[in-house]
Amino acid sequence: MSAMSNRNWSRRSLFRAAAGMAAAGTLAACGSNNGLGGGSSADSLVQYFHAYGEAGTEQAVKKYAAAYDGAKVSTQWITGSNFESKLFASLLTDSAPDLFEFHPQIQLVRSGQVADLTDIVEPVEDDFNQADIQSHTVDGKVYGVRMIDDPQFFFYRRSLLEKAGVGVPQTLDELIEAAAALTTDKVKGVYLGNTLQAVIRPMIWAAGADTLDAGNRPAYHTDGVVEGLKKMRKLFTSGDLLLDAPADYWDPSALNQGLTAIQFCGMWAMPAMQQALGDDLGVFPFPKVGDAGKPAVYNGGWSMFVNARSDRAEEAKEYVKWLWIDQKEYQEDWALSYGFHIPPRTSIARSADKLKSGLPAEGVKLFGEYGHFDNIGWTQAMIKATEDVFADCVRKDGDPEASLDTCDKVVGAELDKLFG
CATH class of the missing domain: 3.40.190.10 (Periplasmic binding protein-like II)
Structure with a gap:
């Protein structure tokens, strides 16, 4: 993708671009009702997740965070149908999260909102579904880590x-x-x-x-x-x-x-x-x-991004690397223990016994034959x-x-x- 000045995508224009996100239909398997927690605090990294509908997901995310020794990580589990608009509103404030899940969209890159994660992804890039890598890449740099693929x-x-x-x-x-x-x-x-x-x-x-x-x-x-x-x-x-x-x-x-x-x-x-x-x-x-x-x-799914404007962006990158690059056990648990998702890491997907037979195998086959991924420019x-x-x-x-x-x-x- 061609280079471009950031002047057209200020933080305020980023928020305006997100207006109406409640109607966007991009949430996959989310819960209902309302809530938005606070953002960054002095003693912990803060991550935002939308409320998945599958039982056990909130507990799993918090379990992973508790196992990390590098920093205290707190999770804001945001319920309601307006996750996107709540996330984007928070990014305009001093209580913005240090890291958050979302979908690859280029305005987040052009505005300088999300950090370049190439250095943590590149060593294992060949072990990711290459379409997932492409959908997170702008000008040769990777700006997010795919957590799950959702056909x-x-x-x-x-x-x-x-x-x-x-x-x-x-x-x-x-x-x-x-x-x-x-x-x-x-x-x-x-x-x-x-x-x-x-x-x-x-x-x-x-x-x-x-x-x-x-x-x-x-x-x-x-x-x-x-x-x-x-x-x-x-x-x-x-x-x-x-x-x-x-x-x-x-x-x-x-x-x-x-x-x-x-x-x-x-x-x-x-x-x-x-x-x-x-x-x-x-x-x-x-x-x-x-x-x-x-x-x-359509291959939906969710990716983890680091808030480039956070004072703790480097620490957040370390956490993303630890959880979504290094901890294959947790990545497999997240993809297969709370509903079925296809792991974006090909080595994990190949060894996923739950996806090897019956209806899950049919789903994987359809995904392979007819799958379409997010275009970061859309x-x-x-x-x-x-x-x-x-x-x-x-x-x-x-x-x-x-x-x-x-x-x-x-x-x-x-x-x-x-x-x-």
């Missing part, structure tokens, strides 16, 4: 599809047809989440498009994406889509409680689904859209712009071309700031 796909009840005489959908048209065949007076055919935001990027990829191309130019405004938006509108208005589940897509309860036959969700929920449904469970990628399309799996403002397209064209009856034209203006302005 997302459709889960389905095998028995319900068999009863309805429905095959596993291979195209978006077939998914729409399956939703109609599976819908009864008690069960909806498909659940995509209450906001639909989780499937935006998978649909773009499944249409044979992308968010940005290799030259950091918009790559989503294609005939295939327009076709996909029209089909998603058809599904939204069909009556076969579950729209009011008690929890959003990241929670497996819609499928587990029999509210839907097919649910978009993440691999993290696989153990809870297996516990509830046993072998009556299958997975498939977002099906292809149009003739130019290809099935797609910023929060760009994410919000595509969410606006979905809101206008799928939830309402807006014209896809006009909505994408509006999106182009937002994305173009962002690209001009970031890449000149």
Whole structure:
């Protein structure tokens, strides 16, 4: 990626870029209610985590911290749906955390908010999934350490599809047809989440498009994406889509409680689904859209970053190195003991027995064949712009071309700031 002056990304403009993050749909498997703890203190490093939904996660993070001898590490476990906006607000204050989890986004680098971690990553770089390295790299420097990879796909009840005489959908048209065949007076055919935001990027990829191309130019405004938006509108208005589940897509309860036959969700929920449904469970990628399309799996996940403006940034880097580079036992525990995630360290992923057979192995296979990773140049403002397209064209009856034209203006302005 090309170099650029930091003048366009002050701390205040960084915060403005984060406005509306509550609607961004980037949280994976988070909890609910509200809370924000304090930031740095004189006697401890402070780390921010969003509240994962899987039982035992908060205790695990605090257990790892307690085992570290280099410094006292305190954890702010931030509940609520607005983790991103709370994090970014805290970064503008004197109580900002020393380290925090988030997703790779270039404005954090351009503004000088996150520290260069190349020196701690480089010795083990070959042992990381190389797509994870690429998604955290700007101008040859690595700015975060991936903790978990979270592939997302459709889960389905095998028995319900068999009863309805429905095959596993291979195209978006077939998914729409399956939703109609599976819908009864008690069960909806498909659940995509209450906001639909989780499937935006998978649909773009499944249409044979992308968010940005290799030259950091918009790559989503294609005939295939327009076709996909029209089909998603058809599904939204069909009556076969579950729209009011008690929890959003990241929670497996819609499928587990029999509210839907097919649910978009993440691999993290696989153990809870297996516990509830046993072998009556299958997975498939977002099906292809149009003739130019290809099935797609979004690899979500979380990464650890060091606050470059912290007075204790070097100490925070040492802790990140100790936990997320050196302590493979803890890294495996974090990925596999509280829901299923794919370890970004290839040596750990290869030895993960829990992922070697059955449904987890299917998920890993789909991840390998169809996985797409974060593009560090695809910023929060760009994410919000595509969410606006979905809101206008799928939830309402807006014209896809006009909505994408509006999106182009937002994305173009962002690209001009970031890449000149």
